[in-house]
Amino acid sequence: MTRHPAPAPFTPLDFQLVLLRRMADHNPVRVEEARRELGVSQGEMREANRRWQAMVRSPRGRGAVARYRSVLGAPAATLRRQVGDLACEALLWPVPLWPDLRFEVLLAPGGAAVVNEWLIRAPGEPGPRLRTVEDLTAWSATVDEVGGAFPPATLREGAAPTRWRLAFEAPDAQGARRAYIGDFTWGLLQGVVAAE
Incomplete structure (x- = not known):
């Protein structure tokens, strides 16, 4: 009988790669910089995500x-x-x-x-100072922080698991208040667009 080696343990580093993989759709350049900072290849990031999805979906998991x-x-x-x-x-x-x-x-x-x-x-930990929409840069704030800075805000489900959208109003640099939608992955801000 052929014995297969046990798979390597899934580590906290692998988990960070899973978080990054979901963020890559919004911020590929930022994710690429973070991946290099962690010293891993794109293939390792894909493999970590594949293994995570297998664990999540396993009927015996x-x-x-x-x-x-x-x-x-x-x-x-x-x-x-x-x-x-x-x-x-x-x-x-x-x-x-x-x-x-x-x-x-x-x-x-x-x-x-x-x-x-x-x-x-x-x-x-002190949160960011959020006064205008210009303060809302990628990875700068969490869902709670944006919702707290610009009430009232409405949380909505996003297009995929681990994604959310937040509808809110905020002033721009000139002080004009407008409606925006913030996109979040794993609770971290990925970007803001003007509401239609």
Whole structure:
């Protein structure tokens, strides 16, 4: 019987490549720079994404929380977070590529289901100063930060899993208030366009 070598473990570096792979549709140049900074090839990024998708879709796969723990280790922090009437638990992990952010997995009461999984500002880290739409550059802010800076804002599902759109109004550099749509991947701003 032929024995196949065990696959290499899926590492936190691989997970960062998965995050980047989803962002490449919006910001290919920025993702390419980050990939080079991490010292990996495009093929390695594609392979990491393929392996992640296989883990997510496997009928024998682990649940989302167990999968994140196996890849990222124990959470760096566990917080209570109120979402409407629900008292949720938030598990936070550092992401070296974005040292002032954390990857958050938000669990429904009892921990049985994942409510959300995305990047947030690390507790205690100052967020960006968002005064006009010109302050909203790629990777500069999270969904919560943009929504908080320019209320009222409406969160919508995006075109694919891990993507969201935020409808909001913000002043431009001349002070004229206009409607915009922000595109987010894994909770991190990818770009802003004028609303039609």
